[in-house]
Amino acid sequence: HVRMSAEVLPLILASGTHYEVGFKQGQQFGSRITSYMATDNASHYLEWVKGDGKGMYDRLVAANRKFYPQYFEELEGLSAGSGVPMDTLLPLNLYELVLYHAKERYYPTELTTVKSCTDILIKDEDTFKIAHTEDMPTKDAATYAWLLESKVSGEVPFTAFIYPGMVAGNAFTWNAEGMVITINYLSPLNLDMRGASTAFMCRDLITAKSIQEMISKIPPLRASGVSLNVASIKENRLANIEIACSTFSVHDVEGVYTHVNIYKSLNIPVLPAPSSDSRIKRLSEFSPEELKDVKTVLGDTKYEKFPLHRTAGHPDPCETAATFICDLKHGQAEIFTTNPKQNVPFISFKL
Numbered sequence: 001h002v003r004m005s006a007e008v009l010p011l012i013l014a015s016g017t018h019y020e021v022g023f024k025q026g027q028q029f030g031s032r033i034t035s036y037m038a039t040d041n042a043s044h045y046l047e048w049v050k051g052d053g054k055g056m057y058d059r060l061v062a063a064n065r066k067f068y069p070q071y072f073e074e075l076e077g078l079s080a081g082s083g084v085p086m087d088t089l090l091p092l093n094l095y096e097l098v099l100y101h102a103k104e105r106y107y108p109t110e111l112t113t114v115k116s117c118t119d120i121l122i123k124d125e126d127t128f129k130i131a132h133t134e135d136m137p138t139k140d141a142a143t144y145a146w147l148l149e150s151k152v153s154g155e156v157p158f159t160a161f162i163y164p165g166m167v168a169g170n171a172f173t174w175n176a177e178g179m180v181i182t183i184n185y186l187s188p189l190n191l192d193m194r195g196a197s198t199a200f201m202c203r204d205l206i207t208a209k210s211i212q213e214m215i216s217k218i219p220p221l222r223a224s225g226v227s228l229n230v231a232s233i234k235e236n237r238l239a240n241i242e243i244a245c246s247t248f249s250v251h252d253v254e255g256v257y258t259h260v261n262i263y264k265s266l267n268i269p270v271l272p273a274p275s276s277d278s279r280i281k282r283l284s285e286f287s288p289e290e291l292k293d294v295k296t297v298l299g300d301t302k303y304e305k306f307p308l309h310r311t312a313g314h315p316d317p318c319e320t321a322a323t324f325i326c327d328l329k330h331g332q333a334e335i336f337t338t339n340p341k342q343n344v345p346f347i348s349f350k351l
Contacts, residue, residue: 008142008337009161009322014329016152018070019200021094023041026081029146029164032239033084036164037143042092048101049091059193060094067219068200070233071167080134084165092165093199096191096223116318117184118279119229120294121257123238128328130231130238131294132182133281133320134161134171141321142291145171145346156207173325174351176253177209178233179328180326184261186225187271192245195223201243210238220246225268227259231328233351238328244268245312254287268335273318278306280327298323299341309339326351 014024026033036042038235049057065072075093080087104326122129131199144164151157151209159169174180183202196219208214211232218241225244231237242265249265251257260276260283282303283291291297301307305315323336325345334345 009145009147009335011147011149011347013149013151013235014097016153017077018074018152019080020076021150021152022077022079024077025146025148025162026078026084028081030082031082032144032146033078033082033089033164034210037084037088038137040338041139046088046091049097050087053097053101055099055194057091057094060096060197061090063194063223064094064197064200066079067196068204071200071203074167074203078165088292089165093167093197095170095185095198096193096195099187099224100126100191102187116261116273116275117182118185118283118298119182119231119259120283120291120297121238121240121253121259122255122294123233123253124196124255124291126329127292128231128236128238128281130180130182130229130324130326130328131296131298132172132324133227133298133309134322134324134327135310135318136163137312137317137319139319141312141319145321147335154264156209158206160206161324167199168331169202169204170199171205171324172322173206174326174349175206175208178351179206179208179210179214180231180233180328180333180351181206182229184227185227186224186227186242186244186261186263186268187273188263189271190242190245191224192221194222195221196218197223198226202228206284210235211239215241215250218243222246225263227261227263228246229259231326232330233328240265242266256291258283258291261304273308275306276320279308282308294325295323295336295340298325299339301339309341322346 011121058211160168160173331351335345
């Protein structure tokens, strides 16, 4: 299972309707989606969705089709363009079912891992920055994903890191209104299958023109939880928003702030997260001044079992597909597909 020949993080420009933007991605990257679906990580889960998980899946699909019909159109385009059926793509976008499946299959005896990331947020007189690792539960992660520059008619244009088979908004994104968004997936023990799925909700939130508008777009009922790290150049504001099924919190950042895949402001129990525990411990060993050297910190591998820069070893199955460092003061975004501690950016963008 070697995919080193596949291009790392190609960029696609897509414009038109939601369906057309989905179709263009599917047409170009269908092989990435099918290769990703063949990884052990995806196949176990898809079998479960078609069997024991089917009732729950149907309930969540019906609720979210009602909440977000336009993003279902985007997925339908992705399906038509790639030849991958909707009932294969949809489960990838229903993170709550991934969590439920993980809980049923492994909890509490084994390590439970889903997409996980580390963030450093800095706001002071000299610095306005978000730094983020995009960690995927597979080897050669950056050969499956891609970058999308999206211009959907009537929607704020954005650029986003795309997970194969998923809608935008579930990794790092920046939009034409000067908003920069990164995500930490959270794994609350309690779920609500009547609520908005994290993937579709985040797809909606990345088109906000301000942090205030983003907060107002959070739907009243959510199926699970997520942490959003959000910077707004126009508002000169940096915040962390933690969301759970029936509550959320907003923390405005002054100074240096870190976040991983565990609730920090809200007191919400989550699935066991040994990697998050380890990353919190390692981050706490840096002084606030040292944390500002984000490339060194996010490239750190001191804790070999559960490092900050991840290499898909044992017992941690995740690999850092990309490190995203966004300097809002200078309007510059850098993406690294190798360890940022020793390497130059793979690609840079002006915001």
